[in-house]
Ligand SMILES: Nc1ncnc2c1ncn2[C@@H]1O[C@H](COP(=O)(O)OP(=O)(O)O)[C@@H](O)[C@H]1O
């Protein structure tokens with residue numbers, strides 16, 4: 001927590017902390033407390049008067065079918081992104097861990113999507129699946145006879161943003177899986193090989209269980225990513241549509257707050273999101289604590 | 295390798311090559327499409343090999359932008375992105391370094407309070423406090439005036455010792471508004487704190503005996519020792535800053551403050567007509583180039599930064 | 606150059622733990638003092654209080670004629686060598702050695718001269734541009750020394766500076782440090798838990814135990830007249846043997862637990878007859894005897910041949926009273942072949958018997 005050896009100074013530590021604290025207070029703590037405060041208020045139609053309404057905003061929120069649908073969309077979206085990205089990355093990491101020649105080249109070719117902005121990732125896949133000219137849409141049509149159209153078909157739209165979001169996250173998952181695999185002692189795998197386990201069996205009985213801390217950590221990170229970092233992916237492409245099929249919670253809070261201008265409702269949505277982040281952060285930290293203490 | 299099974303190795307390479315194919319495909323399509331004329335991309339299937347319009351597309355985007363969507367040249371947007379990415383990366387590193395230094399190397403009242411205040415920011419991404427943060431950016435003194443209002447003082451002017459101070463400062467459409475709210479970072483502070491805790495105490499003691507005070511120790515010993523950590527963090531934060539989307543979207547309406555990542559959606563979401571995909575793809579290539587180049591060029595630092603910021 | 610005076614110094618750590626219980630020590634100008642004791646006895650705490658790295662919670666510390674209790678480490682005119690050397694990893698050897706001088710605003714030429722001089726004394730001439738990680742353990746140790754001597758301080762403080770070296774280098778550096786200190790004549794306080802290092806280097810030793818100075822004296826003093834069971838057992842290798850005994854009515858003999866007898870030294874000390882005492886006798890002061898009646902019985906368990914000496918480890922019922930008997934060590938000069946199981950009668954050299962109070966452990 002603190003060094004054994006410390007300096008003595010009356011005001012210096014406060015001066016050193018001031019910039020960070022000031023920014024935290026003005027741009028984090030204050031707005032968050034405002035959200036909490038506004039979430040229990042309601043403005044009249046003209047924005048002239050506000051009244052304390054207790055948990056009404058929340059009650060309204062959770063009885064609103066659009067909000068509940070948005071909740072469902074977010075959960076399906078997050079789980080799909082995490083599953084798709086993690087399984088793909090794990091497969092590549094396991095293969096990359098096996099080979100000796102060319103490992104660095106493969107790694108370089110796999111890590112760059114991390115640097116692509118979620119919004120740009122969205123645009124690239126939006127183009128590839130473009131119903132008229134997209135190469136993927138064309139393949140689906142000519143090879144599989146499927147008429148892809150994410151502007152009309154909600155499932156297609158959701159799939160589109162799942163793929164775009166999962167693609168960008170592959171690099172991250174790959175790197176952590178590879179690190180996790182390389183941390184598994186060779187001797188364990190050799191022992192299993194001597195015990196006659198086939199490579200496939202070795203993976204499921206030795207490697208995968210030993211990798212589970214990494215996997216768990218990545219699941220949480222991927223869910224957080226899908227919840228909060230994919231706004232750009234959606235906003236630059238489907239804009240929540242069609243008919244709310246890609247209207248995730250974060251997209252909705254933005255949309256309702258800025259376009260709909262419903263202060264109390266938007267604040268209540270913010271508070272719900274806050275609860276979700278806090279929960280996920282706590283889960284993540286519990287895990288990290290365990291990892292640090294060995 | 296545990297045992298010698300050639301077919302397994304071949305299989306591994308095959309899977310990796312296929313996987314990389316999937317991962318690289320969007321880049322290939324983007325690159326190829328950005329070298330064609332607009333008409334080439336109106337027929338399906340679109341060409342999968344380079345066209346001859348590369349120079350035209352890129353120079354048009356860089357110099358004048360897309361005509362029918364307010365036509366901002368990408369040069370300006372990329373400059374804005376660069377300013378934003380650099381300010382965020384440098385700002386975050388600077389304030390996190392000194393904050394972590396204060397927390398690790400001094401004992402003072404409210405030390406733990408400060409620590410927890412910083413920690414809380416971890417749980418408050420922009421996405422969960424959009425509206426009220428926007429309010430603060432619209433007037434930075436909102437917290438102050440609201441607090442004053444609570445104390446019974448109305449208005450946005452404060453008179454102190456005969457000077458009237460206007461408490462109405464908007465940071466909308468400004469670089470300060472784009473960057474300041476993003477430079478408080480618990481992650482960076484924790485990373486440096488973690489690193490400082492591994493610096494041997496004897497080094498600090500030796501420096502004290504050598505006559506170095508706290509700031510001299512910080513500058514002469516701690517900062518040089520943190521060099522690799524700073525570089526690794528810089529890579530991650532630069533990418534973070536460059537790729538910001540929601541925030542620039544909120545606080546800038548003036549197109550001259552648009553960043554390139556945020557600006558591209560205006561070219562895609564055009565009403566009623568197909569976007570000019572060749573130009574959009576050229577813009578996407580330009581928007582991806584700096585962060586991707588940094589990741590590939592500084593791979594080792596990037597991986598270190600990624601792994602360490604997750605501790 | 607200066608002397609160092611420690612008066613009634615105490616240390617209570619913020620968590621309430623009292624690490625030093627009042628220590629008085631006067632170090633003469635140019636003297637080499639070694640603080641020795643088992644791990645955790647407070648050696649480092651005392652040294653770090655002298656350095657100014659720990660606050661002094663009681664008593665005073667005086668360097669030269671200044672009380673330094675409230676001075677910053679940098680203002681105390683001391684230099685310190687750490688166990689892990691604490692070299693600045695990002696600085697060259699030259700920068701490491703000159704950092705303290707630069708901070709004190711020394712002119713460039715003076716710094717250059719001092720560093721070069723120190724480097725040549727320590728045989729670091731060719732290494733000034735290297736980083737610490739490009740040096741061997743011994744060389745790092747020398748740089749740490751160099752950083753101390755360029756300052757030309759009033760006192761050197763060493764905290765186990767040789768612990769990180771391998772055995773051979775440790776012996777070599779021990780000689781080098783001692784010679785260097787002689788040559789510079791700088792007052793030095795040296796902390797170690799290694800009693801051989803302590804004995805070979807010290808002008809005077811301070812044997813510490815649980816926050817108190819058990820005994821202060823020259824190595825020979827301590828060896829020949831340990832003031833307590835603790836000092837007797839700590840100084841000397843193999844360790845001193847202890848056994849219970851009782852002064853006989855004549856006041857000139859001791860009876861041991863197994864009924865054997867030892868002759869008391871006839872040095873004028875009077876010990877009241879009938880008193881129970883703890884007897885201490887060093888392994889080299891026990892020898893085989895032909896007098897099988899009164900000699901104590903010793904059954905050899907293990908023999909170690911050191912070449913010049915032979916060490917016999919065995920059991921003697923005198924050591925732990927009745928029953929099996931406790932372990933006793935005997936050192937004989939020369940080479941002796943003795944099979945395990947041999948029982949030999951032993952007598953002690955009367956002039957080298959140490960008597961301690963049973964309850965307090967203090968020397969009688
Ligand atoms: N900062 C501290 N707070 C509390 N107790 C301490 C602290 N530093 C050392 N101690 C305790 O003081 C005693 C003496 O420590 P030290 O001087 O380091 O011993 P050593 O003789 O091995 O150098 C030990 O019991 C140690 O646990």
Ligand SMILES: [Mg+2]
Nearest residue numbers: 648649650765
């Ligand atoms: Mg110690």
